[in-house]
Amino acid sequence: xxxxxxxxxxxxxxxxxxxxxxxxxxxxxxxxxxxxxxxxxxxxxxxxxxxxxxxxxxxxxxxxxxxxxxxxxxxxxxxxxxxxxxxxxxxxxxxxxxxxxxxxxxxxxxxxxxxxxxxxxxxxxxxxxxxxxxxxx
Amino acid sequence: xxxxxxxxxxxxxxxxxxxxxxxxxxxxxxxxxxxxxxxxxxxxxxxxxxxxxxxxxxxxxxxxxxxxxxxxxxxxxxxxxxxxxxxxxxxxxxxxxxxxxxxxxxxxxxxxxxxxxxxxxxxxxxxxxxxxxxxxxxxxxxxxxxxxxxxxxxxxxxxxxxxxxxxxxxxxxxxxxxxxxxxxxxxxxxxxxxxxxxxxxxxxxxxxxxxxxxxxxxxxxxxxxxxxxxxxxxxxxxxxxxxxxxxxxxxxxxxxxxxxxxxxxxxxxxxxxxxxxxxxxxxxxxxxxxxxxxxxxxxxxxxxxxxxxxxxxxxxxxxxxxxxxxxxxxxxxxxxxxxxxxxxxxxxxxxxxxxxxxxxxxxxxxxxxxxxxxxxx
Numbered sequence: 001x002x003x004x005x006x007x008x009x010x011x012x013x014x015x016x017x018x019x020x021x022x023x024x025x026x027x028x029x030x031x032x033x034x035x036x037x038x039x040x041x042x043x044x045x046x047x048x049x050x051x052x053x054x055x056x057x058x059x060x061x062x063x064x065x066x067x068x069x070x071x072x073x074x075x076x077x078x079x080x081x082x083x084x085x086x087x088x089x090x091x092x093x094x095x096x097x098x099x100x101x102x103x104x105x106x107x108x109x110x111x112x113x114x115x116x117x118x119x120x121x122x123x124x125x126x127x128x129x130x131x132x133x134x135x136x137x
Numbered sequence: 138x139x140x141x142x143x144x145x146x147x148x149x150x151x152x153x154x155x156x157x158x159x160x161x162x163x164x165x166x167x168x169x170x171x172x173x174x175x176x177x178x179x180x181x182x183x184x185x186x187x188x189x190x191x192x193x194x195x196x197x198x199x200x201x202x203x204x205x206x207x208x209x210x211x212x213x214x215x216x217x218x219x220x221x222x223x224x225x226x227x228x229x230x231x232x233x234x235x236x237x238x239x240x241x242x243x244x245x246x247x248x249x250x251x252x253x254x255x256x257x258x259x260x261x262x263x264x265x266x267x268x269x270x271x272x273x274x275x276x277x278x279x280x281x282x283x284x285x286x287x288x289x290x291x292x293x294x295x296x297x298x299x300x301x302x303x304x305x306x307x308x309x310x311x312x313x314x315x316x317x318x319x320x321x322x323x324x325x326x327x328x329x330x331x332x333x334x335x336x337x338x339x340x341x342x343x344x345x346x347x348x349x350x351x352x353x354x355x356x357x358x359x360x361x362x363x364x365x366x367x368x369x370x371x372x373x374x375x376x377x378x379x380x381x382x383x384x385x386x387x388x389x390x391x392x393x394x395x396x397x398x399x400x401x402x403x404x405x406x407x408x409x410x411x412x413x414x415x416x417x418x419x420x421x422x423x424x425x426x427x428x429x430x431x432x433x434x435x436x437x438x439x440x441x442x443x444x445x446x447x448x449x450x451x452x453x454x455x456x457x458x459x460x461x462x463x464x465x466x467x468x469x470x471x472x473x474x475x476x477x478x479x480x481x482x483x484x485x486x487x488x489x490x491x492x493x494x495x496x497x498x499x500x501x502x503x504x505x506x507x508x509x510x511x512x513x514x
Contacts, residue, residue: 030494030497038497038500039503041501042501042502042504042505045501045504045505046504046507046508047507049505049514050507050508050511053508053511057161
């Protein structure tokens, strides 16, 4: 009988050892599992599957995700993230009172080019939500 | 096309969601309308009651709002049907509404009936009803030993339940340390301990290992409540301190009252699942008169066939699939191990040795059921 005829040739021994190791790991994991753990994991998986199913079959959400994937939109999102990170936006949101108020303050804010950019962007988004609006702009 | 589902249990829900998934675009375009009529706004995972009866699950774990399980666009009414006018493609509800349809799916299910066995309801415990499952757990928890008899009525839901309950009783008492004080007796109405031959062959040595006494040809006749004895039609009797029953079932009264089927079981084509003589009426799960297992998996597999066929009829004018009788049942063999039985009209089940992995799969499925009801699994 040659080596090749034996149930496990010497070159296969390491593979078998790995399989045995894997089986031992699975067996050990099984032993560690309780019905409670299995139930919790299965519940999380089940709810996760339902959530994924709902998200992936929501055409509106999928269109939004495609839009978010565009480079220009990603740049805007990065700017938004940076603004949040820098604290300037949150400082403004958390401020109990604006630094200046009244029409004067409003006019000064409206002159700010960044604010004008933001208003223009928002206006385009709102116009785009109007059926036919996106085509006209 | 108007598709009407009567019944919001496991079969009706899975089938309605299956059709809605296949025809979601047509529903948005207003070409297809799906309506479901149910007797309740709650959806119960009925196999979970067995686990409630043994203290392994709580009632909250096995119930959801029915509307939360339905695909968007399915119109849902808690208004059970009282009259079927199949000749006019209409149903009338308890609330006085009239719903017309092009396709009708009847999935009203079945219910336990105690009146065939006098005394049974008064003195027995069962995991087949919500109140029964809760009460059974309390009785099992407080039981200190004695004679426990398992008695089986026919027909009944879940073919494996008699054997599974007996295994679980053995395990429960063993875990409580009182197994040696319990005399566990199993009875079955036919000549062997289960109507599926291979399951009977597999279960006999398991019973012997667990020291479970068994008696075949035991059809419940009446229960002597005072003396705590159950008598059989065959003239034998069993004394008991605790009587656990799988009660006989019957189709819903509304089916019988409308002359749709004797005993509440609707005559159904075993392959097409159409009601006999009614091309636009499908019958699903426990409601049919088919001589196959009345179990959730039957309703599940039938739902897929009905869902595909309704969608195909809408799109091409003809059905494409036939039901092959597929049934899949988990069998809890003890606290940590389970096996399964899978069979169809042609192939009987081959029972494999119980494993821990299969038990974990069953525990997992108890959670995944809600994905299944939504038509995802």
